[in-house]
Amino acid sequence: MATGLRSRLTPYLLGMPGGVYLAVFFVVPLFAVLSVSLQTGNPDAGFVLTWHWGEYVTAIQRYHTQFVRSFEYAGISTGLSLVFAYPMAYWIAFHGGRHKSTYLLLVLLPFFVSFVIRTLAWQFILSDQGFVLGTLKGWHLLPQSTHVLSTPTAVLAGLTYSALPFMVLPLYVALERIDPRLVRAAGDLYARPASSFLRVILPLSAPGVFAGFLLVFVTNVGDYVNASILGGPGTTMVGNVIQTAYLQNFDYPMASALSSLLIAGTLLVIFLYARAFGAARIQEYA
Amino acid sequence: MTSAAEAAPRELAARPARVRPARFLLPLYTWLVIAYTIVPIGVMVAYGFNRAPSGRLTFRWIGFTTEWYRHVFDIADLTSALVNSLELATASTLISLVLGVPLALALARHRFRGTAVVDSTIFVDIAAPSVVVGASLLSFFITLNVARGLGTILVAHVAFNVAYVAVVVRARAVGLDPAIEKAAADLGAGPFTAFRTVTLPLLAPGIVAAALLAFAMSIDDFIITQFVAGQTLTFPLWVYGAVKVGIPPQVFVMGTLIFAAGVLVAVANTVLQRRTELG
Numbered sequence: 001m002a003t004g005l006r007s008r009l010t011p012y013l014l015g016m017p018g019g020v021y022l023a024v025f026f027v028v029p030l031f032a033v034l035s036v037s038l039q040t041g042n043p044d045a046g047f048v049l050t051w052h053w054g055e056y057v058t059a060i061q062r063y064h065t066q067f068v069r070s071f072e073y074a075g076i077s078t079g080l081s082l083v084f085a086y087p088m089a090y091w092i093a094f095h096g097g098r099h100k101s102t103y104l105l106l107v108l109l110p111f112f113v114s115f116v117i118r119t120l121a122w123q124f125i126l127s128d129q130g131f132v133l134g135t136l137k138g139w140h141l142l143p144q145s146t147h148v149l150s151t152p153t154a155v156l157a158g159l160t161y162s163a164l165p166f167m168v169l170p171l172y173v174a175l176e177r178i179d180p181r182l183v184r185a186a187g188d189l190y191a192r193p194a195s196s197f198l199r200v201i202l203p204l205s206a207p208g209v210f211a212g213f214l215l216v217f218v219t220n221v222g223d224y225v226n227a228s229i230l231g232g233p234g235t236t237m238v239g240n241v242i243q244t245a246y247l248q249n250f251d252y253p254m255a256s257a258l259s260s261l262l263i264a265g266t267l268l269v270i271f272l273y274a275r276a277f278g279a280a281r282i283q284e285y286a
Numbered sequence: 287m288t289s290a291a292e293a294a295p296r297e298l299a300a301r302p303a304r305v306r307p308a309r310f311l312l313p314l315y316t317w318l319v320i321a322y323t324i325v326p327i328g329v330m331v332a333y334g335f336n337r338a339p340s341g342r343l344t345f346r347w348i349g350f351t352t353e354w355y356r357h358v359f360d361i362a363d364l365t366s367a368l369v370n371s372l373e374l375a376t377a378s379t380l381i382s383l384v385l386g387v388p389l390a391l392a393l394a395r396h397r398f399r400g401t402a403v404v405d406s407t408i409f410v411d412i413a414a415p416s417v418v419v420g421a422s423l424l425s426f427f428i429t430l431n432v433a434r435g436l437g438t439i440l441v442a443h444v445a446f447n448v449a450y451v452a453v454v455v456r457a458r459a460v461g462l463d464p465a466i467e468k469a470a471a472d473l474g475a476g477p478f479t480a481f482r483t484v485t486l487p488l489l490a491p492g493i494v495a496a497a498l499l500a501f502a503m504s505i506d507d508f509i510i511t512q513f514v515a516g517q518t519l520t521f522p523l524w525v526y527g528a529v530k531v532g533i534p535p536q537v538f539v540m541g542t543l544i545f546a547a548g549v550l551v552a553v554a555n556t557v558l559q560r561r562t563e564l565g
Contacts, residue, residue, distance in 0.1 A: 011396035018389030018448050019404050025445040026411050026419070029426035033418070036425040088319045091312035101556065106320045112548035113327055116508050116522045117541040120533065121326035124333060127345040164323060214413055222415025225508060229529055239417045246424060246513065259421040266415060
């Protein structure tokens with residue numbers, strides 16, 4: 001009896017400390033955002049919960065451009081990183097041979113460099129006098145007036161770059177699990193390479209695509225580092241607005257309203273994607 | 287023409303087309319993408335050797351020097367930001383192991399009420415946009431009137447690292463056969479002895495991987511940290527702050543050293559693991 005009770009309690013005792021920590025410092029704060037977004041006041045006098053929904057209306061009126069832009073940039077960079085990552089993950093998974101882990105390590109190298117420094121390196125690469133544009137201009141292949149920094153192109157290059165390893169990994173995991181005999185069977189049944197790819201490999205790798213989409217889209221939609229280091233006034237994303245509202249203007253209700261809207265928008269996109277393409281066992285891959 | 291005769295040339299036509307892109311185009315593409323991933327790293331390493339008369343880097347290449355390697359710790363507040371980062375990474379890794387390993391075992395070994403809730407909380411914790419996690423923690427600290435500093439950064443880092451540790455260790459624990467632990471119990475080992483002498487050594491590779499990941503996540507985190515840091519600076523925060531006034535080359539030197547250390551540890555870990563699995 002005593003041992004039975006003890007073994008029934010074991011999982012709770014084991015899981016309790018970590019579970020409570022996550023509840024207090026992750027779940028409760030998510031509700032704190034909602035609460036603060038409905039408060040009114042100012043940084044000096046303090047804020048009181050007044051169920052004032054006005055911040056949401058103001059937030060949408062004032063910042064809808066940045067909102068739409070964030071989802072647009074996140075969408076484009078997710079698409080680009082998928083295009084870059086898929087053929088590569090495919091080749092490593094099916095033809096990597098003994099060197100699979102070496103290729104993967106090469107793809108994951110950016111993880112060992114601080115995120116801010118990586119973005120900064122792009123600033124050096126894309127700058128007007130940096131070695132790419134500077135050299136091309138020196139050879140008169142580009143007009144002197146060409147510049148990339150502070151344009152959407154620069155921000156998208158940075159976002160796509162930081163997304164790449166997050167896209168390659170889940171794709172690789174999904175593709176690596178596909179039994180090569182299935183592909184051979186499709187060939188034996190006279191499927192052309194294109195159709196065996198479209199009807200066997202692509203559907204089987206769908207969970208990897210979803211996991212990659214999730215990791216990359218969600219990370220990029222809230223990013224503000226790329227936009228602030230590589231972008232200009234015309235590339236401000238909602239992350240920049242939230243950051244400024246919180247840390248420079250101390251306009252907590254507005255910042256929280258924007259954060260809540262960002263969560264809602266992100267969940268909506270994930271939900272729509274999952275409805276459209278199905279989402280079997282994402283967690284395994286993520 | 288019989289159908290077999292039709293099928294034969296089609297197969298002949300299909301064969302080379304199936305092989306050729308895999309043999310030539312795909313590896314080329316892969317190497318191009320690898321080059322794209324490596325170029326910014328090369329830039330970081332190279333500019334750490336660039337001459338900078340004003341002590342701030344310009345985009346222009348001026349000349350080779352090892353001066354910045356000799357004076358890497360000369361900027362006092364940059365060095366103390368790096369020390370903050372290393373301390374935070376160490377502390378948050380240890381705490382998240384203490385909290386996360388038992389959580390992983392509970393999830394891997396037992397079905398209990400709330401498994402699904404804990405599971406999805408961990409998943410959302412990893413998948414949520416950093417700006418939201420940072421903003422919500424800041425709202426939380428503001429609501430409770432907690433002063434921001436090293437302590438709040440540590441709390442925040444543990445909050446995301448627990449999730450990573452739980453996921454990585456759990457993946458390892460799921461693969462373990464519970465019969466091994468039962469065999470230890472049959473041979474007279476108490477639950478703690480069985481855990482210490484049997485389960486823990488088998489879990490070790492997972493725990494090491496989780497610790498490395500947690501350390502890397504903490505030392506690299508920028509967005510969440512910026513929200514909860516107050517006036518305290520970590521290495522990424524210092525670098526971000528310096529972007530507008532000009533980057534001293536020491537930043538790239540430190541980045542290069544962190545990079546080298548990370549790659550060394552990752553390679554050593556892989557080699558050691560392979561050796562233990564073979565032997």
